[in-house]
Amino acid sequence: MTEPDSAALPVRAVLFDVSGTLLDASAGDGTAPEVALADIIPASHPELLKDLRKAVQSAHAASPFPHPEIDIREMWAQLLPAWPEDEIERFARQVEDLLTPAVEMRGAAATLRGLASAGLTMGIISNAQFYTTGVMERCLGGTFEQLGFDPLLCWFSWEHRRAKPDPWLFETARAKLLERGISAGETLYVGNDVMRDIIPAAACGFRTALLVGSPELRLHGHTAEESGATYLPRGLEEILGIAGVARAPKIEDDSSTLP
Helix, strand or coil, rough: CCCCCCHHCCCCCCCCCCEECCCCCCCCCCHHHHHCCCCCCCCCCCHHHHHHHHHHHHHHHHHCCCCCCCCCCHHHHHHHCCHHHHHHHHHHHHHHHHCCEEEECCCCCHHHHHHHHHEEEEEECCCCCCHHHHHHHHHCCCCCHHHCHHHHHHHHHHHHCCCCCCHHHHHHHHHHHHCCCCCCCHEEEEEEHHHHHHHHHHHHHCEEEEEECCCCCCCCCCCCCCCCCCCCCCCHHHHHHHHCCCCCCHHCHHHCCCC
């Protein structure tokens, strides 16, 4: 940790990843994308998915950033230039719903309500697309504001063309929180991916929670205990305890029960 005494500080802000953390998209049946989308791929563009992959690769190669992101609407518009904008957006949402149907991660809505009721500041740093906020609101049962998020503390990769683990996203969040008098050591970042969530968040001085109970846990060759995370909650409800809204064990207290 950048701030070795951060555990003595109160948690005043909680930032979340989305997919694999607040939303569970693990229930897909493994159907190949070409098969899953067979009914909606235009007959005039039978190689649409292959062309999409090439377009994304080209956009990434042209990016000045080390971890580039695209706006999926721009990719589809390149491939389907005759389609109006609203049809492109509808198609993009349909593709996402078919390929990665999402539901609420267990305990997500209740955890957000508890944190918001306790007056904690909440935000998001996530690799995402334009439709992600709508999927979140549908799955979690409320608007962003009703869920307790501050729109000025939300960083979605598609908006900045930069994806996690780009440290810029986390450093920008740290600076914005400092403007509000909230230090990095008073900020908890919650995610399911060691490389994209835990390592860059910890490098910024944030306390980190690796959601080991996520069905989309991504360890990238690390063990949970060696991931560098400050906390290893099995479920999102434990975030309430970590944040002082209820009680939850620290990483060193529950290591014997970890997978």
